[in-house]
Amino acid sequence: MHDVSGQAAHHAPPQGFVRKHVFSLDHKVIGKQYYALALVAVLTGMVLSWLMRLHLGWPNLAIPGLHWISKTGAPGNLMTPELYLQLMTMHGTIMVFFVLTTAPFAAFGNFFLPIQVGAEDMPFPRFNMMSFWVTFVAFLVMIASFFVADGPTLGGWTQYAPLSAVGAVAGPGQGSGVVLWAASIGIFCIGQLLGSLNFITTTLDMRAKGMSLMRLPLTAWAWFITSCIGLTAFAVLMPACILLILDHVAGTSFFVASNLVINDQLQPHSGGSTLLWQHLFWFFGHPEVYVAIVPGMGIVSHVLITNMRRPLLSAKVMIASMGAIAFLSYMVYGHHMFVSGMNPFSALAFSFPTLIITIPATIITLLWIGSLYGSKLRINTASLFALGFISMFVSGGVSGFFLAQPSIDIMLHATYFVVGHFHLVMAVAAIFGIFSGTYFWFPKMTGKMMNETLGKLHFWLTFVGAYCIFMPFHYLGIMGNVRRYAQFVDDYLQPVLGVHKFITVAALLTGAAQLIFLYNLIHSHFWGKAAPENPWQATSLEWSIPSPPPFDNFGGKPPVVYHDPYQFGVKGSMGDYIMQDSPEPSPTGD
């Protein structure tokens, strides 16, 4: 298991293009590769959502070029309901797995975790390289399903059985589309398990001298906690995918009950349990939302502390709350299944921890707000996006209180209320965390500064846009607007078509605003102002080395850590802060 082939101490830097940039063992290159993958994935997912939104707003609109995506699904470039569902499934899957998991956790975590703990690299660089390339293959397999006869699966990112398990009889894409989906997600799980293995061992075993656990920056804690969640969650999703594939290709009956008739055809399966898939899936699925959000919590804390120039009210409480969220995340998954037909008593049993998990989440929010109160926050794009994260997290989180109660959830389940809830609290919040991290760490990752004016413009357009898109979802949901319907032209939802049009316009404009970010990212990468070593006067170890860092991070001189991660508001030799590896004494003695 132990990789010892990379040589240590005074080894030469990697030579050749392939070793340096493609099959690199360097955690920083792997982190950037993950970031690039997430960027491609998020653009794909966003285009898919535009197509869906266009159809929801203007159901009879022919979308030029739609037949390129699916011949059967778009006669005359008009979207069929099946194609709508296929786009929706791929949007959800790509965003959750290949963006919200890869960017905040795998991309930033790979790049910065080893540096922040003071290590040259992760302990198993080969596993690390495999982790990325396996994830990349998973993405290719997922995209490949666009190119099979029936197109991708239409079962939603949750892929509920039995319709996901019986094959093509359940609709276009439910045959080979589901098999490709399950194979892709199974492969993805392997990649994330390898990544988590590296993250956990890096945090526990690779820390520099003096870097005790309590001296780890909050980002490092967040990645560590996330990798613990990921390790257990992905280890459960993988067997679920294996069982799903077996139901397809080997004719087993894990998820299909006896005597099931689909499309007038009696299914040959017998004796399986439909609920089993939901249990296995949500045992992964709920922790997964914390895989997406906890790294964001770490990034936001890190960015805010640096820009407030003072530490959080209590870093220990922050860490304990993130830990509590991780622990509780396994006991709440049943709240996705209140209307699944499971025992009402279990609904109650899942409702309690669901309400309890809001306590650590609230504590974290209050820690941020309490620490912000009265601070002279430096307003830059990174800190704006961190504030935006808090805003989205709170706005989306509040609707969670309603959904956590089975009696109310029966009304709101499978409506746009839920869609609005999870997009704000998990998706947009996590994306804001990614943006915050990007604007904050870009100088370190590339050695170039990003344009702050464009950044702030990008923030305000995205911030206002995200609310315009997702706030109306809640009202639609309360009105009874069901999710996953391709169009609402002939029924009681006709009057809300105007709202859908408004959301569509907002989505297109907000999406267009991301071009500013893309331009900023690419332009700054090549022509940006050179970044100094420590542009934000931050204290953690990544700011003590050149930008971009050399291949062995610390140039062969391992750092020694003398201080807590956030020594701000003190009298140091360089200003109002003391770096973690600075031997000068701190007035607080930490």
Next chain:
Amino acid sequence: MVRENMATTVHQPPQIRTRPDPSRLGQGRNGGGNPTRAGGSPRVALDDSSPASRTGIWVAIAAITMTFAAFTSALVVRQGASLEAWHLVLPRILYLNTLILLASSVTLKIARRRFRSFLLGAEGERVAVLRGLYATLALGLLFLAGQYMAWMQLKAQGLYLATNPDSSFLYLFTAVHGLHVLGGLAGLLHAIRQLGRSDLRASTLAATSHYWHFMDILWLYLLFVLWMRL
């Protein structure tokens, strides 16, 4: 495997320790980190100085445990959902395979004990270590062959993967466990190769053997679950 021009890891070129280094004894994990750097001398890169593989193997074991917990819960739910009562007699050869797997753990244990005295300077013990590792490898392969025989026996009875829930789980458990055993065999081969080059670390061997023993325990557990059910 390319051995030059690698990107970074923190490990020194692996070296066999000849004498315990008192300065390293009792060093805790907390804040320890990057152990190869201590003292600045490459000789301090002791073969048991890297706790990462030790932690790593427990992390891997935790993940595998979760995977099989998921399979077990599937079995329990599936059993509850199924109205029919299936009765499948476990192929007898499975019990023999169990004994073979347990024996392989014993040979690995012996190899590890010999390796300790080899580290302390008994150069002649290298052969004994090798013999133990090869024996483990052979028994592991024999176990896998035995599992395959069990499949053949099931097939002869007309029991296939999809025939009934019990046969599904029997095939599934043996296959997934077998894949993990293959991983253990790869670890053993890795250790044998490193021993041949005299750069086997005690921590590598420890990780390999923890994993291997875990395969035993996992198999006993799966056999128990299947036996309870069938």
